[in-house]
Amino acid sequence: MKRPRLKHAELFGERVKLVPLDPRFADTAFDVLHENEDILRWLVWDGPACREEVADFYCRWIVPSGNGDDYHFAILDVETEAFAGSIGPRFAGHPTTGDVGYWLDPAYWGRGFMTEAVRMVTHLAFRYLDAAVMTAYVFVGNAGSRLVLERNGYRMAHLSKAKVMKGGVAVDEWYFTILRHEFERELGDYKPVREVVELE
Template structure:
């Protein structure tokens, strides 16, 4: 069976998230421009990021989440994190998440990552539906989802509380047979 941690596209591949990825994760988790869009608390110290990576690894070990480091193939650089989580076995759905280092925004890496994760979720996990939520100001992420066949399903007012202010969430979804 194909693994989430072995997906490969033209320019990126996914591999298991590792403790050694914490410095690369810190590069984007400590960037205010990235943090304001992803729903993670801004990481100001490398130790905070290392603890967060450890939490992600614990969640994956418990089977509640799947995390993968996004690696740019040409440089073997970790440029982001992909995740599947909030699995609902009865409804046969899950949530998709992804975050990229700001230096890789607007270059098609997010679109490729979402295509790989979506294909895996539908073809291997046989999910009926994938969902994703984005901060309403995150126009780039909304475009990535739309390019991959996700449809805007709604808005949650003041859903996120980040850096001392409330932000709306846009809810996107894709049913397996749509796209």
């Protein structure tokens, strides 16, 4: 069966706006991320080695595969349009199981930005991309990320011992999941303030 694929998407919330990643955000992203342990200590990725690495990655917001696509959005402050971080629902290898990953510039922490970004991406996945389940892996101890997910109806399914290696150390992860009916039950008929979604 042919799976839905995004051609273009922009989601507008009360605090943030999600737009496709674009090279024009790459320099800011590098400046925020490079050797920033406040962010990187919570990611499997160790961050970019050079500006070119980010610029190259930000050229493609869709990473297609024959078996599920990965999408990468920039998170913008809806008032100023400034770049604040990134979020992506990823389906590669599991077309009906989406995995959401994200990071935010610490200058914007604690303002509800990621709670809204995760809500919009989860809505996108269930409403348009036919996701059966949305998931997230969170390093144990990342209380902020856990709250973001729980406020959107995600629940911890299990704890994976020694799931990844970070800096030579085995890290445990919480595995969060949410089904479509759980999202609808928790969030009602949630919709972003405005959305522009084009499918192939």
